[in-house]
Amino acid sequence: MTSIKDVAIEAGVSTATVSRVLANKGSFKADTRDKILSAIAKLNYRPNLIARSLRVQTSTKIGLLVSDIRNPFFTAIARAVEDAAYARGYSVIMCNTDENPEKEALYLDLMRDENVAGVIFSPTQQFNATHVQHPTHIPFVIIDRTVNEGEFDWVQLDNYAAAYELTEHLLAQGYRKLAGLFGDTSSTGFERKKGFLAALAAHQLEPIATQLMPPRLAHGFDATQALLAQNPRPDAIFTSNSLLTAGAFQALRTHKIAIPQEIGLVGFDETTWSELVEPAITLIAQPTEEIGHSAVELLFQRIQEPERAHRKVILQGTLRIHASSMRNF
């Protein structure tokens, strides 16, 4: 490992001067700068970021903590965050908590230990408890989810409104016996459930069933099978997450239920295949690009001005109507 010392010796100056040239701060002669630069080139020197980070107590990395890397929503976010950060000369290191509070705590500590400049984060339900025990002073932006305590910057979908609109659409199509499947690992599912119920209530209706479950395909599948056995059977299924949508879809297919005639199906998040299945799925598309960019934006603002008031950015989803809910067509 060639260090700043080697460069200093090679260039015949002190390490302090090398450091100044590297950071382009303080003053130095053009001449010495050139000497140093060529020494650097010659030795193929790269500053040790660990050492720098130890010294200055920060870095040009941001952390991205997602709760489920298999969820296409989060990979879309990851791309957007990555792009926005890269444009500002920051690297992003990404970790997957897998909805596991232990891993979340581990990776949160890791981020702290890494001296990341800030963290973009979709917390598990248990984050509150963890956070109360180990408050951290790293700039934070929370995405996708709500946590109850503490003050943070946020970027979120208007989940209530989106779910309301999606439900309204089902009702407009004449569906009346709605069942809802919601993820239970985050506030997102709960808020979507609220919007779902509110839209029904506005029509003096009640759901046939609502269920909370881990946002995994298998759970969506099982829950849908159970719904099919139920009496009265739902005529439409509302899912709060693309993995649940897939599970429900699979169950309906398995039981040869005609979508949308016998049962309508709607969900959240565009995926590669959501328009390619037959019928294509009606869903709320999230502005993932904008969510990622806003999160990075907010994070940098907070880094620059740590004491500013906390902001909440609420973005609207877009209803994309496809055949899976078009009973009247």
Next chain:
Amino acid sequence: MTSIKDVAIEAGVSTATVSRVLANKGSFKADTRDKILSAIAKLNYRPNLIARSLRVQTSTKIGLLVSDIRNPFFTAIARAVEDAAYARGYSVIMCNTDENPEKEALYLDLMRDENVAGVIFSPTQQFNATHVQHPTHIPFVIIDRTVNEGEFDWVQLDNYAAAYELTEHLLAQGYRKLAGLFGDTSSTGFERKKGFLAALAAHQLEPIATQLMPPRLAHGFDATQALLAQNPRPDAIFTSNSLLTAGAFQALRTHKIAIPQEIGLVGFDETTWSELVEPAITLIAQPTEEIGHSAVELLFQRIQEPERAHRKVILQGTLRIHASSMRNF
């Protein structure tokens, strides 16, 4: 930030002793250990990994560098790697190069700078050049792809055999006018192309068309549209990547081509939706779990024994036959 010094003062010992207790190496009285432990608890002390890393020149992190986080194959790998590493007490930091050699170089440097214990890595085509310029001594395991130069540990699918088998299947179904769409950003596409051609050659056949393209949905779509306009038109399309499969599928759907009767379609990688579309897609499933675990395994072996001979782990894919290629059914 509470440091080891604070703990030492609180416990009335030296930092050296605290460090020994922390690492559980060297010797100390049970009594002093207890004093130190309670001081740690009281102060809520956590060792600074940056400082430790600076000192010992390594860490308990491994880096995972993937080339496209939107490709479900890589997220599946990420999960597997994560699990295996976590089981050994290692954290994984994941970066997305997005098939961009610049980002790749950046993140490779980052990994080095982070003192990661090792890197699991799916390199871009350009990696060779980069690597020759900046050889690195970090333990490496290459996944999914081949690079020409240098010596590494590898975990890979037997792409040639998988493609051969997949093509044989098409031929067995009576398809004769095959077209192949292959990703052009990695060796994987090339090897699959070879297997494809070899299987055809074994039947004295030639492909109707083969095309190389970026592994993105839009490219698969466009290429398939072009194939449909072509004369003679293919009666089956072979795709080397799930994003290309999706693009081809979409194009066939758009043009109302009956799969598998008019045109058969096959591809690689199971995804959430690949069995849910109509018809379900015949494909080669990769053992992602095993790939991830093997990669971690290989990496730890190399970390422990840096000079050992390089190994290559070749895993077999599994042909999953579904309706998209079942013309005879």
Next chain:
DNA sequence: TTGTAAGCGTTATCAT
């Protein structure tokens, strides 16, 4: 304009 030296939080060597 440049150099000296302290310090970031650890670990490891060498005394004691």
Next chain:
DNA sequence: ATGATAACGCTTACAA
């Protein structure tokens, strides 16, 4: 069994 202390590679007062 424990403590001083140097060292990891860098930045930054402060001095020259």
